Amino acid sequence: MPNDHDVSAFRRDFPLYANLDRPLHYLDNAATAQMHQSAFDAMRRHDTQARGNVLRGNHRLAEAATEAYENARAGVARYLNATTVEEIVFTSGTTAAINLVAGAMGYLLRPGDEIVVSLAEHHSNFLPWQRLQEQGVVLRVLPLTSEGRIDMSLLPAIVGGRCRLIALSHASNVTGAITDLVPVIAAARAVGARVLLDGAQYVQHGRPDMQALGADFYVFSGHKCFGPTGVGVLWGRREALAELPPFMVGGGMVGRVALRESTWAEPPRRFEAGTPPIAQAVGLGAVLDWLVGQPWEQLRSHEEHLFERLLAGLRNIPGVRLLGPADRRERLPVVSFNLGELHPHDVCQVLDERHVALRGGHHCAQPLMEFFGVAATVRASLAAYNDVADVDALLAGLEHARQVLA
Amino acid sequence: MPNDHDVSAFRRDFPLYANLDRPLHYLDNAATAQMHQSAFDAMRRHDTQARGNVLRGNHRLAEAATEAYENARAGVARYLNATTVEEIVFTSGTTAAINLVAGAMGYLLRPGDEIVVSLAEHHSNFLPWQRLQEQGVVLRVLPLTSEGRIDMSLLPAIVGGRCRLIALSHASNVTGAITDLVPVIAAARAVGARVLLDGAQYVQHGRPDMQALGADFYVFSGHKCFGPTGVGVLWGRREALAELPPFMVGGGMVGRVALRESTWAEPPRRFEAGTPPIAQAVGLGAVLDWLVGQPWEQLRSHEEHLFERLLAGLRNIPGVRLLGPADRRERLPVVSFNLGELHPHDVCQVLDERHVALRGGHHCAQPLMEFFGVAATVRASLAAYNDVADVDALLAGLEHARQVLA
Amino acid sequence: MSDALYQQAINTLWGIKDLASAAHGAGRLVAPDGSALLDNPFCGDRVRIEITRHNGVITALAQETKGCLLCRASASLLGLHAVGRSAEEIVNVRQSLEDLLRHNAPAPQDWPEFSVFIPARPHASRHGCVLLPFEALTQALS
Amino acid sequence: MSDALYQQAINTLWGIKDLASAAHGAGRLVAPDGSALLDNPFCGDRVRIEITRHNGVITALAQETKGCLLCRASASLLGLHAVGRSAEEIVNVRQSLEDLLRHNAPAPQDWPEFSVFIPARPHASRHGCVLLPFEALTQALS
Numbered sequence A, B: 001m002p003n004d005h006d007v008s009a010f011r012r013d014f015p016l017y018a019n020l021d022r023p024l025h026y027l028d029n030a031a032t033a034q035m036h037q038s039a040f041d042a043m044r045r046h047d048t049q050a051r052g053n054v055l056r057g058n059h060r061l062a063e064a065a066t067e068a069y070e071n072a073r074a075g076v077a078r079y080l081n082a083t084t085v086e087e088i089v090f091t092s093g094t095t096a097a098i099n100l101v102a103g104a105m106g107y108l109l110r111p112g113d114e115i116v117v118s119l120a121e122h123h124s125n126f127l128p129w130q131r132l133q134e135q136g137v138v139l140r141v142l143p144l145t146s147e148g149r150i151d152m153s154l155l156p157a158i159v160g161g162r163c164r165l166i167a168l169s170h171a172s173n174v175t176g177a178i179t180d181l182v183p184v185i186a187a188a189r190a191v192g193a194r195v196l197l198d199g200a201q202y203v204q205h206g207r208p209d210m211q212a213l214g215a216d217f218y219v220f221s222g223h224k225c226f227g228p229t230g231v232g233v234l235w236g237r238r239e240a241l242a243e244l245p246p247f248m249v250g251g252g253m254v255g256r257v258a259l260r261e262s263t264w265a266e267p268p269r270r271f272e273a274g275t276p277p278i279a280q281a282v283g284l285g286a287v288l289d290w291l292v293g294q295p296w297e298q299l300r301s302h303e304e305h306l307f308e309r310l311l312a313g314l315r316n317i318p319g320v321r322l323l324g325p326a327d328r329r330e331r332l333p334v335v336s337f338n339l340g341e342l343h344p345h346d347v348c349q350v351l352d353e354r355h356v357a358l359r360g361g362h363h364c365a366q367p368l369m370e371f372f373g374v375a376a377t378v379r380a381s382l383a384a385y386n387d388v389a390d391v392d393a394l395l396a397g398l399e400h401a402r403q404v405l406a
Numbered sequence C, D: 001m002s003d004a005l006y007q008q009a010i011n012t013l014w015g016i017k018d019l020a021s022a023a024h025g026a027g028r029l030v031a032p033d034g035s036a037l038l039d040n041p042f043c044g045d046r047v048r049i050e051i052t053r054h055n056g057v058i059t060a061l062a063q064e065t066k067g068c069l070l071c072r073a074s075a076s077l078l079g080l081h082a083v084g085r086s087a088e089e090i091v092n093v094r095q096s097l098e099d100l101l102r103h104n105a106p107a108p109q110d111w112p113e114f115s116v117f118i119p120a121r122p123h124a125s126r127h128g129c130v131l132l133p134f135e136a137l138t139q140a141l142s
């Protein structure tokens, strides 16, 4: 092994691994990663010692709940290197966070205003923008290079004076391709447009730096970065959040409520209507506090080593078609492929019998599937707890699937 | 005691009680109830044995996750006596569920259409409707009787031919007043309007029967009925859900996504964009499975007994002003009051020092506070794990507060 | 999964494979009386069913299926057995198939090949693949 | 909470009560140079601050406070000590108060009464009540 990452030690803190009654080669991390011990512990501690509603009561449980919730916000801010904790909004997930920004911007956009996305987006970062068409907003779609990367040479042609926002994935959930942000930020700045990055995939594999990236909004989900389901994050640059009206409205996000008209609280509360996912935010905060202290160089080189082995093995299987960038450094350890004409569901089924968990389907990216000329793909996605045995089980299983299914 | 409900046995299944390092008289159940063991167990089991994304993968963890999630849906349907499981939509909470219905209806409403609410609503069942005014929808507000109950004599005058929906709380979070639904349903039916009931408070104290109530939408939150934070439910009558477009859009709720236009899945999936709060839904399902088997007569008579004692005690304290119906049978065991001119926050603080957890504030019901001519109240809300000692601690504490603060 | 079960799955897979490759009824009709095009929203699979009927009975059926083995095998079964059936019979047999998958019911006598789908029982995510052609036919008949 | 601590809280409460009842500076000004009306969104409490100033220094201050003891005591302190201060000094003293509540800082020498708020330290939900009058004054000065 080219580095010192000890997978079995690392796995010990993922309780699912301790509970297995049969082998598991879990390679569906892009859909949902396994939950880390720190989240279990923090949520249990919270729900058994500090359960109360937040921001509302002044008895001790409520105070403790509010403190835990706000500490979690601070943990997220630290992980993202945000400027202030007020830039962190808790949501129920990535999809909810993107709908929040799209819905709130919807109140501000005028017919003819333009939103730019790419053909490679997850439906969650496509449909909320597409839907704004109903109010006369124009959706402009960045095309892709043959590798499935966003074709940046077309930015000047597509990002025009009416562009209000560019919404792109930080990394693709299908190909793992990492978006080259420098030209995107420059193009947006040139026309005064905002930039939203969908970090659902990225955050599991590293710390995105809000002060360095130059984006205005960044979103991700707890369940994809070893945290709980039911919680996600919207980071918004202070000025960017300040100009947005709320998306959902209700308890906890108001100034004054009167019969005719109401006023809103300042961010982040303006965007957190109702009782938030308190325990889940606390769990996510704990996971990010753990992640922030990880030896990232080591984890990343471990993942790269496995990914190299996986790609090399896949290239050796006759009839495999790999999607995505040829250069491994331009992508997360996520790969989509097809095995000849075999249907991805059949392939995944055979692999599941061999304890390899993959995902087959369109991965909520139908426009991208169409671009590649396929209905669906098989996807393998690695996390830091995967090991060589996982990769080898996948490769052997694919050979087997080819024989069984062909 | 007039009944056989054994509080200390009941409490044993609420882990927070086992963890206390000092006394606790928890009377803030209307804000958040404590979580039942069944939810802890189900969520832990899920996250350690069946964690995967739902509806998407065909490996075993994903299959198990989907099964657990759909079983939870069935559990909710059972608790509510819904006609089919397809009538159950998981949301992140009551507020999100109401925003869902309001946002989706927003796509269908025309200027001049009317929405009827009452002056007694929680902000979460007020602001989403008030906001529709921006698109020309008319908000009509049912006034209250002096007791703070909805004045049903004004229904015919207020529910007119342009009324599209009546949105009311099943029970008030301030006064506990239970809404008399019969005239509401009749008025709505007479003009072809839909009825949404905000059951956030009710569900903790009994099973609302969807087939008997006659409403079209019913919403509640997990955290107020002994379940986890981060999850809630929208029940919708099949036809009522079918006519709604989605509110949030994204992964998992589509038919086909194309560049120009997309199609939506059938309910309930149409309304569950993105990865849902999987573990939290599983936890809520477990809690409702437990609740469904509770001896409700016994729990209710226990709560009534305590509530009687509480009301009698409050009436004996000089200077107390009680809000809400005089007839105990018309309300849940929730009561708001003021102690002379003492500020609710000060009262709650003094009570907290005596381990009594109350809530002081406007309870996210500013229009109702204005109606009562107060800025804020103290609220005590009972749950089935409360006992006589809790009530007596509150009453003694109030006497003390009167002396300390006056 | 035990090796025995695994072997059984493989064997059954072969049965499914044969059915799928046979692709009974594959193609289009010149002048269908009814047709339906259905998608599986999870994988983009697509089934087109076309039929003609006379006196309430299916007289010809054609299917075009872009899908997994399970889906293609199921469509192929329609090509094999649907002609001569009434809409009512199809509704019932669709239900039998669902019962076989979800409620451990046995295969109906006149559709014995349904038993190839038994190994799909624990895989709820695949039930939709098997049922899709039957849903499409039901829709084409209505 | 120990009985000792509890007793201390009560005693301090009396201090707060006295300050609140004293209501220094209660009322309105006839011709204010600056004013601000601020709400606490959690309880509906409301503070109005009016000031006049000369050469950058506060020459008169009036406060109208509908609120809890903490809020009223804090407003009363403004009535007691704000006159003669510059906007800068008020910004600093607001920070001192926040530091006292959140970061265990001591009371500044010229505002010794701040120490009555020390028991509010563990009650983060009440910090807003204490700070509200100072926020309002800062706003009135800007």
Ligand SMILES: Cc1ncc(COP(=O)(O)O)c(C=O)c1O
Pocket (backbone or CB within 6 Å): A251, A273, A274, A275, A276, B030, B031, B093, B094, B095, B096, B122, B124, B125, B169, B171, B172, B173, B198, B200, B201, B221, B364
């Ligand atoms: C009557 C009522 N409606 C709506 C809500 C909002 O519920 P949640 O905060 O869980 O979204 C509450 C509780 O806060 C409530 O009591």
Ligand SMILES: Cc1ncc(COP(=O)(O)O)c(C=O)c1O
Pocket (backbone or CB within 6 Å): A030, A031, A093, A094, A095, A096, A122, A124, A125, A169, A171, A172, A173, A198, A200, A201, A221, A364, B251, B273, B274, B275, B276
């Ligand atoms: C790139 C990307 N964006 C958005 C999402 C949606 O995230 P969630 O389902 O957690 O809302 C996902 C995952 O499903 C994703 O991979």
